[in-house]
Amino acid sequence: MYNEIDFDKIDINAEPPVNEPDRQYYFMAKCREWVWEFERENKRRPTACIQTFGCQMNARDSEKLMGVLKAIGYQEDDSEKADLVIYNTCTVRENANQKVYGRLGFLQTLKRKNPKMKIAICGCMMQEKDEIETIKKSYRFVDIVFGTHNIYQLAELLDRQIQTQKQTIEVWTDTEKIVEDLPNQRKFLFKSGVNIMFGCNNFCSYCIVPYVRGRERSREPGDIISEIEHLAADGVIEIMLLGQNVNSYGKTLEKPITFAQLLQKVEEVEGIERIRFMTPHPKDLSDELIAVMAQSKKICRQIHLPIQSGSTRILKRMNRRYTKEQYLALVEKIRTAMPDISITTDIIVGFPGETEEDFLETLDVVRRVRYDSAFTFIYSKRSGTPAAEMEDQIPEEIVKERFERLLMEVQKISSELTKKALGKTELVLIEEQNIQNPEMVTGRLNNNTVVHLVGGAELIGKIVPVKLTEAKGFYYIGEGCD
Ligand code: 5AD
Ligand code: SF4
Numbered sequence: 001m002y003n004e005i006d007f008d009k010i011d012i013n014a015e016p017p018v019n020e021p022d023r024q025y026y027f028m029a030k031c032r033e034w035v036w037e038f039e040r041e042n043k044r045r046p047t048a049c050i051q052t053f054g055c056q057m058n059a060r061d062s063e064k065l066m067g068v069l070k071a072i073g074y075q076e077d078d079s080e081k082a083d084l085v086i087y088n089t090c091t092v093r094e095n096a097n098q099k100v101y102g103r104l105g106f107l108q109t110l111k112r113k114n115p116k117m118k119i120a121i122c123g124c125m126m127q128e129k130d131e132i133e134t135i136k137k138s139y140r141f142v143d144i145v146f147g148t149h150n151i152y153q154l155a156e157l158l159d160r161q162i163q164t165q166k167q168t169i170e171v172w173t174d175t176e177k178i179v180e181d182l183p184n185q186r187k188f189l190f191k192s193g194v195n196i197m198f199g200c201n202n203f204c205s206y207c208i209v210p211y212v213r214g215r216e217r218s219r220e221p222g223d224i225i226s227e228i229e230h231l232a233a234d235g236v237i238e239i240m241l242l243g244q245n246v247n248s249y250g251k252t253l254e255k256p257i258t259f260a261q262l263l264q265k266v267e268e269v270e271g272i273e274r275i276r277f278m279t280p281h282p283k284d285l286s287d288e289l290i291a292v293m294a295q296s297k298k299i300c301r302q303i304h305l306p307i308q309s310g311s312t313r314i315l316k317r318m319n320r321r322y323t324k325e326q327y328l329a330l331v332e333k334i335r336t337a338m339p340d341i342s343i344t345t346d347i348i349v350g351f352p353g354e355t356e357e358d359f360l361e362t363l364d365v366v367r368r369v370r371y372d373s374a375f376t377f378i379y380s381k382r383s384g385t386p387a388a389e390m391e392d393q394i395p396e397e398i399v400k401e402r403f404e405r406l407l408m409e410v411q412k413i414s415s416e417l418t419k420k421a422l423g424k425t426e427l428v429l430i431e432e433q434n435i436q437n438p439e440m441v442t443g444r445l446n447n448n449t450v451v452h453l454v455g456g457a458e459l460i461g462k463i464v465p466v467k468l469t470e471a472k473g474f475y476y477i478g479e480g481c482d
Contacts, residue, residue, distance in 0.1 A: 002181045007032055007071075020152070020179045027155035028071050034162055035073035038083075046084065047077035053100065054090025056242055056278055057213075058123055060193040061151050062088045065122075067183035068154045076185070081110055084118045089125035091208055093380035097125055101134075108141050118161065120144035122151060126171055127212035130383075140167060147171035148213055152179040174214040180223055188431060190461035191238035191274075192231050196224055196262065200244035202281060204308070205319045205386040206351060206379060209244060218243075218250050221257055225265055232271030235461070238429060241266070241277040247284045260288040267298050273463065274429065274446065275299045279306060282330055283321040294337040301338060302372075302447045305331070306346035310365035311358035314351055317390070324361060331369050342372040342447035349406055350379040350399030352390035359402050366409050372417055372447065373474050374410045378403055411473060418449065418471040425481055426451075428466040430459040450475040 002021070010029035017023045038046050048069045052062040065086060066076060074084065085107060090096045100121070111117045119142050125131050127147045135142050143161050146153065149172040161168040178198065186192050199214040200207075228239055241262075243249055250257035259280075266275055275298045280289070282305055293299050305327075309315055312323040322330075334341060347362060366374065378399055381388045428451050434440035441455040443466070452475065453466055459480075466478035 002183050016156075020177070021181050024068070024152060024155050024179070024182060027159045028068060030159050031072040031155050031162070034159075039073075045073055045075045047082040048074040048084040048086070049077045049080055049082035050086045050088060051080070051103075052088045053096055054088075054092065054124065056193055056240065057195070057244075058088050058090060059187070060195060060242060061123070061148070062086075063186055063193075064151060064182060064184045065154055066185035070185050071183045072155060072158075080107060081114070083114070083116065084120065085110075086120040086122060089121060089123035091123075091125040091128060091131075091212060091382070093377065094382070095380070097131065100125060101139075104139055104142065108139075111141055118143045118158075120146070120154075120157075122146045122148075124148055124209070124212040127173075128208075128384075132169065132171060136167070136169070143167060145169040145171065149173075149175040149177075152182055176217065178217060178219055180219075180227075186236075188461075189235055190429070191240070191431070192236050193240045193242045194224060194227055194231070195219065195243070196241045196246065196259075197243035197249050201248065202245055203319060203386075205317060205390075206348065206382065208382040208385055211384055213244065216245070216248055216252065218248075218253050220253065221250070221262055221265060224262065225269065228266060228269050228272060232269055237272060237461070237463070238274035238276070239266070239272055241275070243277075244279065245281040245284075246277050247280050247286065247289070258286065258288060260286060260292040263289070263292050263296070263299060267296055273298060276302065276448070279304055282307070282327050285330060285334075287333075290334055290337045300446050300448065301340055302342045302344070303334060304344045304346075305334075307362075307365055307369075308346060308348050309351060309354070309358065310362035311354070312361075314354055314358050314361075317353060318348075318351060318387070324365060328365065328368060340447075342449070343369060344448075345369070345371050345374045347374055347376050347406065347410075348379050349376065349403045350394040352379070352387055352394065353392045354379075354394055354402075359406075363406065363409055366406070366413065370413050370417065371410065372449070373414050376403065376406055376410060415471065415473045418474065418476065421468050421476075422471050423468065425465050425467045427463050428453070428478065429463045430455065430461065432460060433457055445476075451478045452476070453478040453480055455480055 005025050007029040012030045016026045050062045052058050089100050107119050121142055126145055144157050150170055157168050197218040199216045200210045201216045203210050246259050249259040310324050426445050428443040430441045430443040432442055434442050440452050441459050442452050465481040468476045468478045470477035
């Protein structure tokens with residue numbers, strides 16, 4: 001296990017080991033020497049800031065990156081004035097890329113003031129050839145570039161950059177490898193994401209993820225459970241199992257296992273009180289999974305079930321492999337088994353060829369399912385995906401108008417639903433001090449809805465009963481009950 005590594009015992013003058021994770025321990029030991037030198041010169045340790053864009057997967061990757069940096073001796077800093085700034089990027093939608101380039105320009109001004117500052121950029125955007133070319137050509141001040149498959153190599157790449165003082169680029173197009181047992185630095189002490197699989201094989205026609213995250217690879221159940229046991233021993237009570245399509249979990253393992261079977265094993269880990277997962281694909285959500293969820297005391301009463309569009313015609317063009325009717329039947333089945341479950345979704349507006357009739361089908365699904373909340377997105381053309389080549393891309397004004405109508409409907413329904421629980425007392429896991437009001441704390445219900453209440457930092461990480469006194473659209477104000 002990583003915790004048992006004694007860096008002082010690693011001979012950094014020897015050749016680096018070939019096997020992982022030993023190779024990374026070796027480079028971490030080497031970088032530690034460099035940090036000591038920095039400390040002697042500057043009378044302080046170097047600082048590191050990681051800015052994360054995008055999804056829970058990236059958030060978890062950033063925790064791994066910070067874990068390595070802390071082991072090396074960096075001090076965490078949330079300001080971009082740090083000695084090392086890493087942008088962990090997302091490329092699901094085009095505007096995320098624009099944002100990164102805008103912010104890199106700002107980092108360049110900071111680097112002019114602190115020439116020793118290092119800038120690294122990683123994540124999904126770096127899996128795109130064009131973006132790497134742009135960085136090489138127009139952003140020479142970026143020191144390290146790496147991709148989603150070699151995130152675990154941070155120490156090695158940092159060492160290479162320190163030795164060569166040149167822009168260091170290492171991006172793999174795909175990998176079979178899953179490197180375990182590296183450090184990580186959790187953002188929250190009491191909850192954690194746990195990767196159960198990487199990559200995606202679904203190739204929805206609008207989505208760039210299969211191209212940047214590669215083919216599906218599942219972790220061994222034994223490794224997942226052992227990680228969760230360690231997390232539980234370290235005070236974690238809530239875990240979120242992460243995968244692009246958790247329903248495909250385990251299919252390609254030497255000893256295949258279903259996602260529902262994995263959940264049953266996770267349920268047995270003592271100390272874990274809440275289990276969440278993201279994201280199941282509606283096309284292959286099994287009866288077995290519904291049954292396991294319905295019986296479980298720990299799996300949260302919440303399911304994120306991306307619909308993307310309510311029109312069967314558009315769903316076909318999206319390569320989603322279910323119809324509107326099949327999706328609605330699935331929702332029905334889930335609600336029959338768990339009447340109190342909260343259902344959330346993702347919806348894309350303005351997919352190529354979407355007509356007013358297609359859009360009305362989406363609104364119809366929204367009204368029928370009555371989602372507790374929905375993430376709504378304007379379709380973004382991602383080059384390299386089949387949808388980018390489709391004719392009849394929808395004009396911006398039409399998409400914006402549909403998007404507004406959809407948003408109003410989604411918000412109306414979610415505020416009606418939150419009102420239903422008013423006056424009830426529910427268990428809330430307190431997560432953090434409220435950002436706007438330090439006398440308040442913020443937590444989440446079992447169904448993931450946010451609750452703000454008056455309370456102190458001592459509540460953080462505890463599950464407490466809270467009376468829900470005000471419904472504010474998609475969140476509550478509550479009062480502690482003890
Ligand atoms: N345009 C808009 N939204 C997209 N998503 C994925 N690709 C695109 C795209 N090209 C959305 C989907 C997915 C969520 C994570 O991002 O709704 O479920
Ligand atoms: Fe993208 Fe579809 Fe895979 Fe989700 S299931 S990551 S939307 S290709």
